[in-house]
Amino acid sequence: MRKTDRTKRPAPGSRKPARDNQAQCAKCVPAKCCMYFSIEVDKPLKESDFDDFLWMIAHRDVEFYTKRRKWYLMVKTPCRFYEPARGCIIYPSRPRICRLHHADECEFDEAYDFDLHFHSYEELERYTRKRFHG
Numbered sequence: 766m767r768k769t770d771r772t773k774r775p776a777p778g779s780r781k782p783a784r785d786n787q788a789q790c791a792k793c794v795p796a797k798c799c800m801y802f803s804i805e806v807d808k809p810l811k812e813s814d815f816d817d818f819l820w821m822i823a824h825r826d827v828e829f830y831t832k833r834r835k836w837y838l839m840v841k842t843p844c845r846f847y848e849p850a851r852g853c854i855i856y857p858s859r860p861r862i863c864r865l866h867h868a869d870e871c872e873f874d875e876a877y878d879f880d881l882h883f884h885s886y887e888e889l890e891r892y893t894r895k896r897f898h899g
């Protein structure tokens with residue numbers, strides 16, 4: 766585990782959003798940026814590395830993607846502190862990553878700009894087989 770892909774900034778759907786993202790966040794329900802997290806992982810090189818990734822993606826709601834030659838593990842699970850009607854219920858004490866997240870760089874109206882995206886065990890397994898066994 767290395768670092769997060771993106772830095773999250775706040776107020777997802779909150780009643781007290783940051784000045785610059787108030788309108789956008791108010792429209793974003795449920796808040797996209799509170800529905801998952803992702804972390805950069807070491808780039809897999811050997812078949813055994815991919816085998817380890819297969820173990821991870823065998824778990825529910827785990828995906829992998831690549832962006833600008835880096836690999837990320839994504840866990841699609843909502844933050845337990847997000848409520849659709851109230852937004853972030855720990856807004857004043859939300860974690861640093863949330864405080865730093867910029868709505869002007871967020872996923873609100875943009876398609877994810879991934880190079881590769883593995884949604885399932887089967888997708889990653891196919892890719893691995895093709896890569897190492899043609």
Ligand code: SF4
Nearest residue numbers: 777790793796798871
């Ligand atoms: S994804 Fe963007 S618009 Fe939506 S709540 Fe998060 S920061 Fe706001």
Ligand code: SF4
Nearest residue numbers: 799844846847853863
């Ligand atoms: S603590 Fe959870 S609900 Fe609050 S901003 Fe961060 S991810 Fe969203």
